[in-house]
Amino acid sequence: MNPTDLPSIRQAFAEARRAPRPARHRDIGDRLGLPEGCLVAAHAEAFDPAESPMRARRLRPDWPALVAALEPLGEVMALTRNASCVHEKLGVYRHASVQGQGHVGLVLGGEIDLRVFYGRWAHGFAVEETQADGMLQQSLQFFDAQGVAIHKIFLKPQSDREAFAALVERHADAQAAAALQPLPPVAPEPVLEDAQVDVAAWRQAWAGMRDTHEFFGLLRRFQLQRTQALRLAGPALARPVEPGAARQLLEQAAAGGVPIMVFVGNPGMIQIHTGPVRRVAVMGPWLNVLDAGFNLHLREDHIASAWRVLKPTEDGPVHSLELFDAAGDTVAMFFGERKPGRPERTDWQALVEALPPLAAVEALA
CATH class of the missing domain: 3.40.1570.10 (HemS/ChuS/ChuX like domains)
Structure with a gap:
């Protein structure tokens, strides 16, 4: 599907999410031949709410300042994944810092422990989606130049939604185009035989x-x-x-x-869990840790x-x-x-x- 055909992307997304077994964002993108970021970007312009259950706002690419401003949100869920593993952690974004002329960041908030490679961050969105049960899910989602997800932050019932709204207003980018045009993959560094x-x-x-x-x-x-x-x-x-x-x-x-x-990481983020694991469960091809505060899906x-x-x-x-x-x-x-x-x-x-x-x-x- 053409990444600039925003109405068609929204229609396909809405149909997949309203199915009896709603598909995950990444899987919907795969079916459409689009990176996940294109799905989100297609929802960052004005459209009839009946078109799709999701709505997004682009964020300015001042990523270190945005991450440093996350602490007032309180406890949230941090999610980092690659194609084979998902790492989910509950906590507060505390003690954010940057190194190397702002290209590398740290978040050392105890439960939330991140190594951030801002040079790979290209697109950010504040996302709201009405779930099948009628509940509103709010998140911040960040993608690389290819539209591949780097990191997501999901609000939980205990999160401060007023602080979330204020953060989005401060960091919203009204000038950015709605469509996300994915760039070719980054060439790997040369290696020797x-x-x-x-x-x-x-x-x-x-x-x-x-x-x-x-x-x-x-x-x-x-x-x-x-x-x-x-x-x-x-x-x-x-x-x-x-x-x-x-x-x-x-x-x-x-x-x-x-x-x-x-x-667990990708080129733009490494997320770390430190502590015990308690409930290990195998579900089909997935090896899972299903603990309070930490989930792993491998x-x-x-x-x-x-x-x-x-x-x-x-x-x-x-x-x-x-x-x-x-x-x-x-x-x-x-x-x-x-x-x-x-x-x-x-x-x-x-x-x-x-x-x-x-x-x-x-x-x-």
Whole structure:
């Protein structure tokens, strides 16, 4: 569908949302051959309310100022996702800051823990949608230049709706065009072929890490894709495990009361949960955590590879489980709960070390 044919987009959206089993926004976009952002943008102009249950207002692209102004909304639900995993967290947006000339942001509000990459943010909307039960759902939704969702913030019954209305009025952009014209995907950074990599130097640099945050810089320095980097590191540092390892890890963490950290992100945002997980449930292809204040929805059938990873730090080794899709993109990462200056929890380390090695690799050993 043409992204400028706004009435047709609204009609298709309304029909899909009014169906007996309303389709999700992302799924509607996929059916229409449009990114989700185009659906929302089509509702950012004047139209008869009978056309569609959704209405949107564009926001000015002063993203750090907007995020810094979210605290008065009170408790809301933060949602960050990629194509294979959804991370939902209840909390308050406190202690927002920016670094690197405003291109990188942090939100360190306790429950809401974010790493924000504003260079990827292109479009923002205040969205209102009347649900099938007649309730009004209000949210802020942010998209990249391709119209792919980066981050969403949903009001909850306890949220301050007057503060929400005031924030939208302050940040509304009346000059922006209604239609969203998605740009071509961003070209990936160049990577070396395996034969071009100085594997010994790569392993030495990894072994010399003093902080887990150094890893991304090392990938760029050696021009490596992440799964390539793990594969070349050697089994002492990174070892493939069975793709179903995430289910075992979450179930055993829940059973043993082991607090963990769950990282889910996309090019514009990383969202983090820190704490225990309690209710782990499998529903079709979805592996879920369904806790008060934290939900995780992970498509197990999208996991093409899973890795048990060790990174050295000043505080000792840090172990993680890292999941990737067929394109090598990160789906989710799991760490043990840890504060800087403290060694890793031994109960977490035991969970990771007990993950089943990939059978094909074991057969070759």
